[in-house]
Amino acid sequence: MIMEELIENLKKQIIEALNLEDLAPEEIDADAPLFGDAGLGLDSIDALELILILERDYGIKVAPGEGKEVFKSVKTIADYITAHRQ
Amino acid sequence: MARQWEGKSRGGSFGYKVFIWLLRHIGLEATYLLLCLVVLYFIPFAPRQTRSAWVYSRTILGYGRMRASWFLVRSYFAFGKSIIDKVAIGSSMEDRFSFEFENHRMMLDLIESGKGYVAIGAHVGSWQMGAPFFGKYGSRINVVMYDHERQAVKKVLEDHVQEDSFKIIPIADDGISHVFEISNALRNGELVCFQGDRYMNEDRYLTAEFMGHDAKFPRGPFLLASRLRVPVVFYFAMRERGRRYRFHFFAPGAPGASGVQNDGRPLREEELFTQYVKSLETMVRRYPEQWFNYYDFWNIYSSGKRNS
Numbered sequence: 405m406i407m408e409e410l411i412e413n414l415k416k417q418i419i420e421a422l423n424l425e426d427l428a429p430e431e432i433d434a435d436a437p438l439f440g441d442a443g444l445g446l447d448s449i450d451a452l453e454l455i456l457i458l459e460r461d462y463g464i465k466v467a468p469g470e471g472k473e474v475f476k477s478v479k480t481i482a483d484y485i486t487a488h489r490q
Numbered sequence: 491m492a493r494q495w496e497g498k499s500r501g502g503s504f505g506y507k508v509f510i511w512l513l514r515h516i517g518l519e520a521t522y523l524l525l526c527l528v529v530l531y532f533i534p535f536a537p538r539q540t541r542s543a544w545v546y547s548r549t550i551l552g553y554g555r556m557r558a559s560w561f562l563v564r565s566y567f568a569f570g571k572s573i574i575d576k577v578a579i580g581s582s583m584e585d586r587f588s589f590e591f592e593n594h595r596m597m598l599d600l601i602e603s604g605k606g607y608v609a610i611g612a613h614v615g616s617w618q619m620g621a622p623f624f625g626k627y628g629s630r631i632n633v634v635m636y637d638h639e640r641q642a643v644k645k646v647l648e649d650h651v652q653e654d655s656f657k658i659i660p661i662a663d664d665g666i667s668h669v670f671e672i673s674n675a676l677r678n679g680e681l682v683c684f685q686g687d688r689y690m691n692e693d694r695y696l697t698a699e700f701m702g703h704d705a706k707f708p709r710g711p712f713l714l715a716s717r718l719r720v721p722v723v724f725y726f727a728m729r730e731r732g733r734r735y736r737f738h739f740f741a742p743g744a745p746g747a748s749g750v751q752n753d754g755r756p757l758r759e760e761e762l763f764t765q766y767v768k769s770l771e772t773m774v775r776r777y778p779e780q781w782f783n784y785y786d787f788w789n790i791y792s793s794g795k796r797n798s
Contacts, residue, residue, distance in 0.1 A: 439666050449694055449710060451669040452717055465677060471670025 410482045417461060418478070421453040422446065434478040443477070451475060464488050509577050518578055518586055525570040532566050539784035541791070549790055550701050551778055564779045571729065572616040572782070579619055586733060587619075593739040600721055606676030607721040610711050612687040612770050613782045615728040619735050630680040631656035634672065634711075636688065656683075669714075676720050683725070684711035686766055687783060696760075698767045701774060703788045707763065716759040724769045728777045740769040 415429035424444075437443035439451070446454075454475050458464045462485050466474050474484045512521045533540050543565050547558040578586060591597075600607050611617045633656050659675070659682070662668045675682050689695045689708035696709050715722045724740040742765040743757050757765075774781050786792040 439664070446666075447694070448666050448669045449713055451666040452673070452714055455670070455673050456717060466670065466674075468671070468674045471673075472664070472667050475666070475670075 407482060407486065410485060411478055414457075414478050414481055414485075417457050418454070421457055422450050432478060434482070436477060438475060438477055454481070458485070462489065506573070506577065509574055510581070513574065513577055513581060513583075518574070518583065521574050522571065525567065525574065528570055529563055529566040533562055536784075542784045542786055545786070545790055546781065547778075550703060550788065561779065565781075568729065568779045569782050569784075572780070575729070575733075575735075576616055576618050588732070588734045589619075590730075590734060590736045591739075592737065593741065594737070596741055597723060597725075597739045600723065601681070603721075604679045605721060606679050606718075607681055607723065608676070608711065608715040609681060609683045609723050609725045610686040610715070610766055611683060611725045612685055612773075614687075614770070614773055615726050615777065615780045616735070617683070617685075617725065617727050619727045620725070620737055630675070630678075631683065632659050632672070632675045632680055633657070633683045634659045634661065634668065634685075636661045672714065673718065676718055684708075686711050686724075687770065687787075696763050698763065700767050701771055701788075703790070705788050707767070709759070712759045712763045712766065716756060716762055719756045722757070722762055724766055726769075726773045728773065728780055738769075738773065740765070742766070742769075 411434050412429060415432045415434075418432070419425060419427055419429065432444065438446050438454075451471075455466065455471075458466060458481070464485060466484070470484075474480055509521065512524060516524075540562060543562050544558060547553045547561040547565075548555075551558075551561070553561055575587065635658050659668050659671045672682050686707060689706060689710075694709040695706040696712065697704055697706055699705075700707075722742055724738075724742065726738045728736050728738065730736055742762055
């Protein structure tokens with residue numbers, strides 16, 4: 405799967421898992437922070453859903469201590485998936 | 491006044507240091523005796539806590555004024571004893587106490603299964619009393635905690651008493667880092683303990699009728715256990731007469747299969763929550779003086795409603 409396609413898929417999965425249906429995938433900036441006031445403003449419970457997307461849909465477990473960096477933005481998640489996918 | 495818990499626990503590291511010193515120099519019984527003085531000090535000089543305990547005894551428990559006054563003394567005394575006992579256990583004085591377990595086999599089965607699981611307790615009794623027993627089975631224990639003060643207390647205990655048998659996962663300032671730690675611990679087959687009765691995030695709570703009045707609880711522990719599909723137990727360590735602690739383990743869901751329904755599916759968040767509230771109420775009705783949430787838990791007077 406090429407990077408653009410992966411990012412597009414991730415955006416759709418995030419919208420579905422976090423019930424953000426009023427948001428279109430193209431409205432999510434792949435480089436914008438997912439957490440905090442500057443970006444999507446997700447919280448700890450949303451973080452749990454992101455962990456589950458990686459585990460369930462991509463078979464990837466994030467290594468201890470890496471979570472915060474991996475889930476910085478849609479792009480960083482896509483990079484992590486690309487680097488760790490079998 | 492904010493109704494929700496504000497992230498500070500009364501006492502702090504100074505109080506712990508005093509109790510540690512007393513235990514070492516004058517012994518357990520004499521420390522309990524000195525506690526009587528501390529209780530008399532607390533009633534007038536901790537007005538916010540005293541008010542919450544008064545409203546709890548009058549409105550929630552329905553006590554008359556005389557009984558509620560005596561209840562204040564008993565409640566503070568029980569709270570003080572829970573701190574002294576915690577320090578005593580940390581100082582290898584287990585032989586001064588006796589311990590009873592209910593549903594012990596179920597808990598051991600969970601530990602021995604090597605699966606990650608969630609234990610949800612509350613600020614009733616003294617959950618730390620159980621740490622040495624869990625530790626025996628080699629399962630690594632993680633306790634999710636809110637405030638910096640508790641970490642300071644933990645530091646004091648580490649400096650003065652034997653190494654604790656649990657790790658702390660602090661609720662991170664960034665609001666998310668602890669979720670990754672919790673998830674990793676569970677996936678590594680470790681135990682993660684939550685207190686299911688205090689919430690900090692105004693947007694993420696669940697409401698239930700508890701002790702006859704509506705109350706708010708944190709959503710996180712129940713959602714997390716349900717979404718990560720891990721077994722769940724509710725755990726309370728309650729003090730009884732004669733320095734005896736009774737450990738209560740409640741298994742939500744099907745008998746012998748904690749956290750799942752009879753057909754094997756994981757319990758949903760709402761089901762876990764409902765059963766937790768029921769278990770907690772059972773404990774509070776049986777040990778009313780060991781309810782240690784000294785703030786307006788039911789939002790009875792903070793919002794300008796009736797004060798008793």
